[in-house]
Structure formats: C-alpha cells, structure tokens
Amino acid sequence: xxxxxxxxxxxxxxxxxxxxxxxxxxxxxxxxxxxxxxxxxxxxxxxxxxxxxxxxxxxxxxxxxxxxxxxxxxxxxxxxxxxxxxxxxxxxxxxxxxxxxxxxxxxxxxxxxxxxxxxxxxxxxxxxxxxxxxxxxxxxxxxxxxxxxxxxxxxxxxxxxxxxxxxxxxxxxxxxxxxxxxxxxxxxxxxxxxxxxxxxxxxxxxxxxxxxxxxxxxxxxxxxxxxxxxxxxxxxxxxxxxxxxxxxxxxxxxxxxxxxxxxxxxxxxxxxxxxxxxxxxxxxxxxxxxxxxxxxxxxxxxxxxxxxxxxx
Numbered sequence: 001x002x003x004x005x006x007x008x009x010x011x012x013x014x015x016x017x018x019x020x021x022x023x024x025x026x027x028x029x030x031x032x033x034x035x036x037x038x039x040x041x042x043x044x045x046x047x048x049x050x051x052x053x054x055x056x057x058x059x060x061x062x063x064x065x066x067x068x069x070x071x072x073x074x075x076x077x078x079x080x081x082x083x084x085x086x087x088x089x090x091x092x093x094x095x096x097x098x099x100x101x102x103x104x105x106x107x108x109x110x111x112x113x114x115x116x117x118x119x120x121x122x123x124x125x126x127x128x129x130x131x132x133x134x135x136x137x138x139x140x141x142x143x144x145x146x147x148x149x150x151x152x153x154x155x156x157x158x159x160x161x162x163x164x165x166x167x168x169x170x171x172x173x174x175x176x177x178x179x180x181x182x183x184x185x186x187x188x189x190x191x192x193x194x195x196x197x198x199x200x201x202x203x204x205x206x207x208x209x210x211x212x213x214x215x216x217x218x219x220x221x222x223x224x225x226x227x228x229x230x231x232x233x234x235x236x237x238x239x240x241x242x243x244x245x246x247x248x249x250x251x252x253x254x255x256x257x258x259x260x261x262x263x264x265x266x267x268x269x270x271x272x273x274x275x276x277x278x279x280x281x282x283x284x285x286x287x288x289x290x291x292x293x294x295x296x297x298x299x300x301x302x303x304x305x306x307x308x309x310x311x312x
Contacts, residue, residue, distance in 0.1 A: 002158040003100040008075030015141030018070035031137035038130040045123045107159040121174035132164045231310040
C-alpha cells in the first residue's frame with residue numbers, strides 16, 4: 001500500500017499554486033475540505049452497514065510541511081472516539097485502501113473505471129462528485145502523492161493527479177429517476193420493487209427481487225429520528241438492522257442497545273424513535289461517574305451522532 005493515511009501521505013503541489021514553497025490559505029482550505037469530504041463519503045458508503053461507524057474517526061489533520069514545491073502531509077487524526085468491536089484500525093485501513101484505488105484511477109487518467117468500482121448509481125454519483133472536486137482543486141498545477149525520505153531528502157512519486165474533465169464526469173453520472181424500495185405483500189414475501197415514472201406521469205412497478213423467507217434481515221439507516229415533539233437531526237445515518245419476523249417488524253441498533261418493534265414498519269420506526277428519545281434524555285440526566293462503562297459509551301455515542309435537535 002503506497003498511501004497509508006494512518007502513517008500520513010505527502011501531496012506534492014507544483015506550478016503556480018505551490019511555488020515559493022507555500023500554498024495560499026484559501027486553496028489549502030478548499031482542497032483539504034474536499035479531501036476530508038471524500039474520505040467521509042468512502043467511510044459512509046464503503047464500510048459495512050451493520051458495524052458501528054463514527055465519522056469523527058476519519059478526520060484528517062495537517063501533520064507536516066516540507067519544502068520542495070509545496071509538500072504538505074495529511075494523516076488520520078489521533079483524536080478518535082471509542083467504537084464497539086475494536087474495528088477502528090480495520091475501518092481506517094479500508095478507507096485508506098479505497099482512497100488509494102481512486103487516486104490510482106486518477107493517475108492512470110481512466111475515470112471510466114469508477115463504474116466498475118461503484119456499480120450502484122447512487123453511490124457512484126456521490127463518489128464521482130467528491131473525487132471531481134478534489135482532483136480539480138489544484139487547477140493546472142501538477143500534483144502528486146509522494147513519500148519524503150528524510151535521510152536522503154528525496155521525494156518518491158507514487159501517483160500523479162490527472163484532471164477530471166467535465167464531459168467525462170457528466171458521462172459517468174447517472175440520473176436517479178427511479179426509486180428502489182422494499183415492500184412486503186401481506187402473508188407472502190418481501191419484494192424489491194423499482195418504481196419508474198411514465199411519460200404520462202404514472203408510476204410503474206417492477207419487481208426486481210423476491211424474498212420468500214419468513215425471516216428476512218435488511219438495512220435501516222435513518223438520518224432523522226422524529227418523535228411527537230422532537231426531531232433529532234443526525235450527523236450521519238444511524239446504521240441499524242431491520243427485520244421482518246413472522247407477524248412483526250424489528251428495528252435494532254446494537255451500538256445503542258435500542259430495539260423498536262411494531263406490527264407495521266411505521267409502528268416499529270415510531271417505537272424505535274421513542275426509545276431513542278428516552279435513552280438520550282435519560283442518560284444525559286446522569287453524570288458520567290453515575291453510569292457504567294457501557295452506558296457512558298452509549299451516552300457519548302448519542303451525543304456525538306446528534307447534530308441538532310428541533311422542537312416541534
């Protein structure tokens with residue numbers, strides 16, 4: 001692996017942008033933010049949906065700066081949050097490896113390979129937009145991902161960045177005009193249904209996959225959790241299990257120890273929201289020293305994942 005964000009990677013910036021061994025602060029902020037957003041999106045869409053993911057653990061920091069054009073170094077931050085299952089290093093490695101795959105595509109200049117890497121249109125659109133912003137932040141300045149050998153003061157080039165042309169980007173993006181949803185026919189099966197709109201504006205249904213098991217596990221990842229009087233806006237989707245078991249539905253977050261059940265999916269989601277609201281308020285009534293280690297961790301996760309709370 002030539003790019004390891006756990007150890008840090010140097011970006012060599014030449015041309016007008018990196019001359020005088022310096023970088024204009026507005027340019028540094030722009031490409032650092034796009035770099036960060038790209039890593040966040042990789043973490044959100046490439047890591048397993050059934051594992052605890054905290055985007056705080058994928059923040060990067062400017063850790064060094066060498067002369068030789070402009071040569072900033074970025075690495076994953078050491079300011080991490082606790083996760084369940086000791087998956088932090090494994091997740092960081094996966095994100096770093098996927099980022100390297102994207103930079104390798106840029107080095108070869110064949111951005112059409114993104115179709116193979118991301119066959120799902122929704123994910124592909126998000127990654128393409130993020131990668132396009134990042135690699136084009138440097139304008140016409142030559143840019144490369146490199147290593148700096150301290151002993152010899154030598155720069156070893158691994159990947160060069162090629163511009164992502166707008167027409168190539170346009171050809172790769174998919175118009176999301178169809179929605180895929182999961183529905184259940186009572187007493188029969190789960191069906192994956194694709195909805196398309198005809199020219200006349202009518203909705204057309206097409207079953208693309210059928211599940212006949214009595215018990216079926218799917219993913220559920222709300223970004224907003226709403227009760228009768230509050231709306232919790234989350235920083236990122238809360239990844240949960242969604243199960244249809246015989247005659248009732250179950251939504252479970254193992255990370256937060258929350259289970260919502262109901263005879264319909266809506267009832268299960270409503271019950272889950274009530275439990276979420278209850279434990280958030282209950283745990284925050286107590287000082288940390290009054291809670292067990294596990295409950296302190298759950299309290300910390302709750303406070304970290306909530307962005308804002310709206311009173312309805």
